[in-house]
Amino acid sequence: MDLAILGEHLCLTIYGEPGVVVVWIMREYGLNRPWDLLFSLRDHWWSFRPIRPLAYSWDGRRVLVEVGNETKILGWYNLHTNEKFVNFVWFDGKKGAGTYSYHGHYGMQRSPFRYDGEFNLLLSDWWHKSVHEQELGLSSVPSRWIGEPQQYNCSLAASYINYTSAAQCTLGGGEQCAPYVLHVLPNKTYRLRLASTTNGFSFLSTEMPKMEGYKMVVVEADGNYVQPFDVNDLDIYSGESYSVLITSDQEPRQNYWIAVGVRGREPYTPQALTVLNYLPNSASKLPTSPPPATPLWNDYNHSKTMWSINNISLALPPTPYLGTIKYNVLSAFDQTGPPESFPADYDVMNPPLNPTTTVGSGVYVLGLNTTVDIILQNANTLSVNKSEIHPWHLYGHDFWVLGYGKGKFTAEDGDKRLNLENPPLRNTAEIFPYAWSALRFVADNPGVWAFHCHIEPHLHMGIGVVFAEGVNALWKVKIPSEALACGATAKMVAINDLY
Numbered sequence: 388m389d390l391a392i393l394g395e396h397l398c399l400t401i402y403g404e405p406g407v408v409v410v411w412i413m414r415e416y417g418l419n420r421p422w423d424l425l426f427s428l429r430d431h432w433w434s435f436r437p438i439r440p441l442a443y444s445w446d447g448r449r450v451l452v453e454v455g456n457e458t459k460i461l462g463w464y465n466l467h468t469n470e471k472f473v474n475f476v477w478f479d480g481k482k483g484a485g486t487y488s489y490h491g492h493y494g495m496q497r498s499p500f501r502y503d504g505e506f507n508l509l510l511s512d513w514w515h516k517s518v519h520e521q522e523l524g525l526s527s528v529p530s531r532w533i534g535e536p537q538q539y540n541c542s543l544a545a546s547y548i549n550y551t552s553a554a555q556c557t558l559g560g561g562e563q564c565a566p567y568v569l570h571v572l573p574n575k576t577y578r579l580r581l582a583s584t585t586n587g588f589s590f591l592s593t594e595m596p597k598m599e600g601y602k603m604v605v606v607e608a609d610g611n612y613v614q615p616f617d618v619n620d621l622d623i624y625s626g627e628s629y630s631v632l633i634t635s636d637q638e639p640r641q642n643y644w645i646a647v648g649v650r651g652r653e654p655y656t657p658q659a660l661t662v663l664n665y666l667p668n669s670a671s672k673l674p675t676s677p678p679p680a681t682p683l684w685n686d687y688n689h690s691k692t693m694w695s696i697n698n699i700s701l702a703l704p705p706t707p708y709l710g711t712i713k714y715n716v717l718s719a720f721d722q723t724g725p726p727e728s729f730p731a732d733y734d735v736m737n738p739p740l741n742p743t744t745t746v747g748s749g750v751y752v753l754g755l756n757t758t759v760d761i762i763l764q765n766a767n768t769l770s771v772n773k774s775e776i777h778p779w780h781l782y783g784h785d786f787w788v789l790g791y792g793k794g795k796f797t798a799e800d801g802d803k804r805l806n807l808e809n810p811p812l813r814n815t816a817e818i819f820p821y822a823w824s825a826l827r828f829v830a831d832n833p834g835v836w837a838f839h840c841h842i843e844p845h846l847h848m849g850i851g852v853v854f855a856e857g858v859n860a861l862w863k864v865k866i867p868s869e870a871l872a873c874g875a876t877a878k879m880v881a882i883n884d885l886y
C-alpha cells in the first residue's frame with residue numbers, strides 16, 4: 388500500500404491479489420465515505436511495481452501513471468474508457484525512435500528546489516453581484532461603485548472574533564462556502580503557488596503558532612525563480628504571483644490557519660481563512676487558537692527593512708512639526724516621546740534579538756538653553772557581522788564632537804575618553820561600525836529640528852529623531868506660511884486666517 392499526493396488530493400494505491408492494483412483517491416476530506424475509486428487494473432502489465440499516479444489531464448479524463456521498478460514507464464490512463472496506456476513512453480530506458488518530452492508533473496521534477504507536493508491558491512474577492520451587474524453599475528450615469536468585497540453568511544472565524552455577525556462555518560464537506568482546504572502530511576515540504584486576481588490588495592499570512600521561527604520561503608515571483616528568502620507573511624497584489632515553500636513540521640495533531648487580509652484600503656470584510664489540515668486529522672477540526680491577525684491595512688511600513696533609534700523608526704508626519712506644536716494640533720504626530728535610551732544589556736555586536744521596530748513620529752522635547760549630550764551608539768544590523776557608517780546631521784545648531792570610541796559606550800569612556808578641552812564644533816559627525824560617538828550642543832534655538840543620518844535612503848528608512856526645543860518660546864517665532872499650508876495646519880489656517 389502506498390500513500391501519495393495527486394494534485395491536491397490524497398491518493399492510496401493498494402496491491403491486492405497478484406496482478407491487481409487498485410488506486411483510491413480522496414477528493415474531499417471529511418465526507419462519510421471520503422475515498423473514491425480512481426481506477427483498478429487487472430493486467431499482466433501490472434506485475435510492474437510500484438505504480439504511482441502523478442497528475443491529471445487538464446480535462447480530468449486521464450491520469451498520468453508511472454510504473455516500473457528499475458525501468459520506469461510514464462503512461463496516460465483513460466479514466467472514462469479504461470483504456471490503458473494511451474501515449475506511453477519509457478523515460479529511463481529506450482522505446483524507439485521519436486521525440487519525447489520529459490517534463491515536470493510532480494514535485495521536484497524540474498524545479499531547482501525540493502518539495503513533496505504543491506497547491507495552487509488563486510486569491511479572489513467574493514461578490515454577491517455578478518460581474519455583469521457590477522459592470523452595468525460602473526457604466527451607469529451616475530456611476531455606481533461596486534463597493535467592498537463581501538462575505539458569505541458564515542465565517543470560519545466567527546467563534547473566535549466579535550466583529551462579525553456571521554454564523555460559524557462548519558466543514559462537513561460539499562458546502563458552497565467551504566474553503567479550499569490544504570491537506571498535508573506531517574513533516575513534508577509543500578510548494579504553494581499563489582496568484583492574486585483580487586480587486587483590492589491581499590495579504591497572505593500562515594499561522595503556525597507552535598512553530599518557533601516558522602517561515603515561508605519565497606522561491607519564485609511572476610514566473611521567475613528568485614534567490615530564496617524567508618518571510619513571515621507576504622504581500623501579494625492583483626496580477627502578481629509567487630511560489631513559497633512551507634514545511635509541515637508542526638505538532639501534527641493540530642490543524643493550522645492560513646489567513647488573507649486586505650491591504651491598502653480599509654477593509655469592511657473579515658479576513659479570508661482556510662485550514663492547513665494535517666492528515667489524518669479531520670479537516671473540520673479547527674485550530675485551537677484564533678486566526679492570525681494580518682497586519683493593518685494601512686501599515687505601509689510592514690515588511691520594509693527599517694533603521695531604528697532605541698527601537699523607534701522615525702516616520703515624518705504629513706503635517707510639519709513646527710506649526711502643529713506652535714498651534715497645539717496634538718493629533719498631528721505621536722504625543723509619546725521616543726525612549727531616551729536602550730536596554731543596558733543590549734548586545735551591540737550581534738543582530739538584535741527583536742528584529743522588529745516600532746514606527747513613530749514622537750519628538751524629544753528640550754528645555755530652552757539646556758545642554759544636551761548625545762551618545763550615538765552603533766550596533767549590529769539584522770545581518771550577522773554587519774554594522775554600517777552613518778553621518779549624522781543636526782539642524783539649527785552646531786555641536787561639539789566630544790569623542791569617538793569602539794564597542795559599547797561605558798561610564799569609563801564618559802569619564803576618560805571625552806575631549807572637554809578643545810572639541811571640534813561641527814554640524815555633521817559619523818558613527819562608525821560597532822562604535823560610539825559623543826556629541827554635545829546647547830538647545831538655544833527655539834524650534835523643531837531634525838537630527839538624522841544624512842544618507843537619504845537611511846532617513847527614508849527611519850534613521851532620525853526630532854528635537855522640539857524651547858516650545859514655550861515658539862510664540863515669537865514667525866512660521867513661513869508655506870510651512871503651514873499642508874496637513875492638519877492647512878485646515879486651521881483656512882479657518883483662522885493665520886497667515
Ligand SMILES: [Cu+2]
Nearest residue numbers: 777840842845
Ligand atoms: Cu545611515
